[in-house]
Amino acid sequence: MEKKWEEMTPEEKQETLFARWISPKDPEGNDLKFPSPEVEKLYKERVTRIKDAIQLKKKPDRVPVLLIPSFAPAYYAGLTPHDVMYNYEKIAPAWKKFFVDFQPDGHGHAFVPSPGKFLDILDFKLYKWPGHGVSKNTTYQCIEGEYMRADEYDAFIHNPLHFFYFTWPSRVFGALEPLAMLPPLAGVTEMYTASVPFMPYGMPPVKAALKAMMDAGDEALKWMGACMTFAGEITMAGFPAYLAGATKAPFDIIGDTLRGTKGVMMDVYRQPNKLIEAMEAITPMLIQLGVDAAKMIGCPLVFMPLHKGADGFLSDEQYKKFYWPYLKKIILGLVDEGVVPFVWAEGGYNSRLEVIRDLPKGKTAWLFDQTDMAAAKKALDGIACVGGNMPMDLLTVGTTEDAIAHTKRLIDVCGKGGGYIMCNGAFFDKVKWDNLRAIVDTVKKYGVYK
Amino acid sequence: MAANLVNALADLKEEEALKIVKDRLGAGEEPLKILEDARKGMEIVGKRFADSEYFIPDLVYSGEILKGVTELVKPKMAKAAESKKLGKIVFGTVAGDIHDIGKDIVVFMLDVNGFDVYDLGVDVPVQKFVDKIKETGAPIVGLSGFLALAFDSMKDTVEAIKKAGLRDKVKIMIGGGQMSDEIKKYTGADAYGKDAMAGVTLAKKWVGA
Numbered sequence: 053m054e055k056k057w058e059e060m061t062p063e064e065k066q067e068t069l070f071a072r073w074i075s076p077k078d079p080e081g082n083d084l085k086f087p088s089p090e091v092e093k094l095y096k097e098r099v100t101r102i103k104d105a106i107q108l109k110k111k112p113d114r115v116p117v118l119l120i121p122s123f124a125p126a127y128y129a130g131l132t133p134h135d136v137m138y139n140y141e142k143i144a145p146a147w148k149k150f151f152v153d154f155q156p157d158g159h160g161h162a163f164v165p166s167p168g169k170f171l172d173i174l175d176f177k178l179y180k181w182p183g184h185g186v187s188k189n190t191t192y193q194c195i196e197g198e199y200m201r202a203d204e205y206d207a208f209i210h211n212p213l214h215f216f217y218f219t220w221p222s223r224v225f226g227a228l229e230p231l232a233m234l235p236p237l238a239g240v241t242e243m244y245t246a247s248v249p250f251m252p253y254g255m256p257p258v259k260a261a262l263k264a265m266m267d268a269g270d271e272a273l274k275w276m277g278a279c280m281t282f283a284g285e286i287t288m289a290g291f292p293a294y295l296a297g298a299t300k301a302p303f304d305i306i307g308d309t310l311r312g313t314k315g316v317m318m319d320v321y322r323q324p325n326k327l328i329e330a331m332e333a334i335t336p337m338l339i340q341l342g343v344d345a346a347k348m349i350g351c352p353l354v355f356m357p358l359h360k361g362a363d364g365f366l367s368d369e370q371y372k373k374f375y376w377p378y379l380k381k382i383i384l385g386l387v388d389e390g391v392v393p394f395v396w397a398e399g400g401y402n403s404r405l406e407v408i409r410d411l412p413k414g415k416t417a418w419l420f421d422q423t424d425m426a427a428a429k430k431a432l433d434g435i436a437c438v439g440g441n442m443p444m445d446l447l448t449v450g451t452t453e454d455a456i457a458h459t460k461r462l463i464d465v466c467g468k469g470g471g472y473i474m475c476n477g478a479f480f481d482k483v484k485w486d487n488l489r490a491i492v493d494t495v496k497k498y499g500v501y502k
Numbered sequence: 503m504a505a506n507l508v509n510a511l512a513d514l515k516e517e518e519a520l521k522i523v524k525d526r527l528g529a530g531e532e533p534l535k536i537l538e539d540a541r542k543g544m545e546i547v548g549k550r551f552a553d554s555e556y557f558i559p560d561l562v563y564s565g566e567i568l569k570g571v572t573e574l575v576k577p578k579m580a581k582a583a584e585s586k587k588l589g590k591i592v593f594g595t596v597a598g599d600i601h602d603i604g605k606d607i608v609v610f611m612l613d614v615n616g617f618d619v620y621d622l623g624v625d626v627p628v629q630k631f632v633d634k635i636k637e638t639g640a641p642i643v644g645l646s647g648f649l650a651l652a653f654d655s656m657k658d659t660v661e662a663i664k665k666a667g668l669r670d671k672v673k674i675m676i677g678g679g680q681m682s683d684e685i686k687k688y689t690g691a692d693a694y695g696k697d698a699m700a701g702v703t704l705a706k707k708w709v710g711a
Contacts, residue, residue, distance in 0.1 A: 180600060186625075190651060193600045313603050317559035318566060321514070364697065367557045399679075444650050445684040478680060481650060
């Protein structure tokens with residue numbers, strides 16, 4: 053008899069999620085029928101290759117190679133970022149063409165082109181996007197700000213959910229400003245006061261905000277339909293998705309889009325304890341975010357982009373006090389539930405390598421951007437799968453020969469004994485397509501384990 | 503007394519620094535002297551950053567403390583003090599890129615190190631750089647960028663400076679997220695600085711300071 057989820061060890065949970073990933077279901081819950089045995093074999097080989105690289109139990113048949121693009125598939129298809137953000141039906145063909153043409157070992161979904169009309173309806177303030185603050189032919193860019201004020205930590209700590217449901221949206225979505233008027237519903241536990249917190253819902257501005265949310269929901273559904281069309285088609289072409297969802301480090305949640313870079317850096321000095329309390333307050337929900345995604349999708353990999361713990365962004369001491377303990381809690385919370393944190397350490401991570409060694413073996417994968425890969429491999433050897441580091445300058449302005457040489461060097465340095473995934477180090481848009489092709493081809497020839 | 507403000511700033515002791523400034527102003531001290539001490543403190547901050555003793559949060563925080571000091575001192579000054587500057591620099595984040603944190607840190611460090619910085623902001627059109635160089639006669643240009651799209655914007659900017667006949671009159675440095683020596687070559691700039699203090703070092707070298 054099958055064990056219940058709650059009775060499984062973390063290892064068993066991870067194996068169960070990998071098993072679900074390798075044998076995907078169709079929407080009716082039956083085993084997915086691939087178009088041919090060859091495609092099915094290709095799909096399963098790819099999952100197995102990534103799994104072996106991550107678990108460190110045995111060498112994969114060859115080094116897995118992944119491409120993690122930003123708007124590259126749009127550019128490759130001759131489209132602008134604006135085209136795909138506003139014409140959802142253009143997403144699937146472009147993204148499919150990209151992965152089918154380059155033949156990496158997996159795809160990372162097509163969520164990069166956020167739905168433009170959704171952003172328009174809600175009057176999104178947090179980003180400039182193609183045709184809305186930046187050119188139609190450019191990627192979107194975040195507008196830093198203090199979307200949570202320095203004096204709001206107590207309110208946040210006491211009720212982070214209220215903050216995320218009402219306060220924060222009322223600031224980053226122009227159309228949702230009236231949500232700031234909505235109180236918590238704690239008062240509804242007695243009948244005679246039940247109606248009181250509902251009063252604002254009768255006010256015209258709040259009604260307009262709720263209407264905007266519903267319209268935005270329609271748009272999000274349409275867009276998700278387009279993304280799922282891609283996911284279905286690309287799976288049937290033999291490509292597994294290398295992520296089920298995403299979560300983040302608590303310090304980045306607060307530093308990226310709540311307090312902002314400068315805000316969180318000031319908090320490190322001016323109110324360190326509040327910052328720590330706030331990170332603790334959101335830790336369970338950040339773990340849940342990853343676990344829910346992995347269990348729902350049936351894939352153990354959950355993406356974790358890391359930002360403000362990079363080299364230089366914090367001192368060693370600050371990293372060990374403010375960043376790592378809370379990131380580690382998230383990672384271990386995910387690992388406990390069988391999830392594999394697929395960590396994307398942006399910038400340099402050279403000064404952190406010794407710290408992040410403190411992890412259970414074969415449970416995480418670390419993709420690096422500008423980190424010295426020999427040092428990364430040495431530090432994490434036998435602890436975690438490493439990857440990344442295909443440099444942006446090489447992809448963009450380097451020669452094909454340079455790209456091939458760098459790929460071979462990475463395989464020589466990091467590929468030894470398995471535990472390595474070849475992949476780019478930062479999201480890419482327009483690059484030299486020949487270089488991408490050369491990298492994938494080189495891995496397939498040069499990265500085979502004998 | 504004088505050394506205290508220097509140390510308080512250098513050691514990032516915000517409350518202490520502000521208290522010293524208030525006390526010294528209360529005692530009727532010359533505001534310029536106070537600012538001179540603050541500048542000395544910032545020099546130490548910059549040195550510690552260059553020595554990897556301080557990191558970005560320390561720089562940002564020192565900037566906040568300095569801002570507090572300046573706010574206290576400014577109202578007491580008869581007129582804006584004209585201190586001797588090392589040289590003029592035109593600075594900005596290149597066209598298409600709106601990232602400002604890195605740029606702001608470098609501009610700030612150049613400023614406290616005695617340079618006269620013309621900060622053009624973010625998403626700066628090529629022509630604006632050219633016009634500002636002409637207008638100010640600045641011998642140094644700093645191009646900042648976070649995204650890979652900045653590679654081409656930087657290249658275009660350098661090209662435009664060349665076309666305007668100004669290329670041999672200016673030294674150009676680049677920096678930011680995905681920049682490297684490879685990208686320096688690609689853009690035709692003179693140097694790549696990996697962080698704020700590298701930018702200061704380059705600028706000082708170029709003006710012979």
